[in-house]
Amino acid sequence: MRHQKQWDFLKRKFESDQLSHAYLFTGLNNLGKKDFALQFSEFVGCKFPDLKIISEANKKDEKFGDGGEIRISQIKEVQNFLSYKSYNGGFKIVIVNEAEKMNLEAQNCFLKALEEPKGKTLIVLVTSKPEMLLPTIFSRCQTIKFFGKPEVSAEKTEQEKKILDELTAVIGKDLSEKFKYAKAFDFEKQSFIQVLEILQKYFRNQLLLGSHDAMRILKLIDEINFKIATTNANSKLALEVLLMKL
Numbered sequence: 001m002r003h004q005k006q007w008d009f010l011k012r013k014f015e016s017d018q019l020s021h022a023y024l025f026t027g028l029n030n031l032g033k034k035d036f037a038l039q040f041s042e043f044v045g046c047k048f049p050d051l052k053i054i055s056e057a058n059k060k061d062e063k064f065g066d067g068g069e070i071r072i073s074q075i076k077e078v079q080n081f082l083s084y085k086s087y088n089g090g091f092k093i094v095i096v097n098e099a100e101k102m103n104l105e106a107q108n109c110f111l112k113a114l115e116e117p118k119g120k121t122l123i124v125l126v127t128s129k130p131e132m133l134l135p136t137i138f139s140r141c142q143t144i145k146f147f148g149k150p151e152v153s154a155e156k157t158e159q160e161k162k163i164l165d166e167l168t169a170v171i172g173k174d175l176s177e178k179f180k181y182a183k184a185f186d187f188e189k190q191s192f193i194q195v196l197e198i199l200q201k202y203f204r205n206q207l208l209l210g211s212h213d214a215m216r217i218l219k220l221i222d223e224i225n226f227k228i229a230t231t232n233a234n235s236k237l238a239l240e241v242l243l244m245k246l
Contacts, residue, residue, distance in 0.1 A: 002036075003032070003148070006036070006144050010144070020141075021117040022124075022140055022141040023125070023143075024099075024127065024142065024144070025125065026128070026144070026145050027146030027148075028146075029128045031148055034095065036146070038095070044091050046088075046091040050087055050092045051095070052081050053097065054074055054094065054096045070103065072105045075109040078094050078110070082121055086119070091120045092119070094121075094124070098126065099133060100133060102133075107133065107137055108134070111134070111140070114141070125141060167199065168202070170243065178244065182236060182239045195239070196228070199221055200221055203218050217245075
């Protein structure tokens with residue numbers, strides 16, 4: 001199977017009753033980290049309703065407002081979930097996908113779940129950006145790194161190319177055109193975080209090609225990425241600021 005080394009490590013820990021209560025799965029996007037976590041949950045006998053998966057708030061869910069981040073209300077659901085005994089008598093498992101999308105309030109709240117594990121509890125944080133998690137969260141999890149070549153569908157590749165073509169076309173235009181692009185951007189249809197990731201790939205390649213401005217832009221993207229993930233920053237305003245400085 002893929003990621004055999006990581007699987008064998010966790011399997012040995014489980015069979016010797018030495019599993020940690022929290023793991024941090026890190027590595028590039030599209031390596032199958034979430035699927036791996038689900039497969040391991042099944043392996044240790046965890047099934048509904050003892051398995052809970054957390055991901056960014058639904059963009060159309062009025063309960064959470066705008067999507068693109070994991071809110072404190074979702075983490076409180078995790079705390080409530082973990083407060084009850086296992087329905088099936090085994091592990092209770094929480095998988096937080098794209099954990100870097102927890103805003104600062106949610107991360108601080110999540111610390112309580114990590115500090116006070118009850119019974120047979122297993123928490124798995126899945127992320128491609130561990131540096132965006134609080135050091136206190138990072139230190140309370142055992143890190144397992146995933147390697148390999150990301151698996152990206154042809155559809156996603158085409159979508160990313162379309163977004164990049166639109167962005168590179170507007171970069172060289174005047175401010176009015178940039179603001180027009182930001183105003184027309186459909187935040188319901190596509191994630192601003194995805195736009196930042198696409199720009200990161202592009203400017204990393206530019207850096208390799210010797211672009212003197214690429215490093216400055218990459219630092220700017222990292223700053224905006226961090227603010228979007230950890231605060232209630234307005235995505236439209238952040239896009240306008242980014243385009244102004246490109």
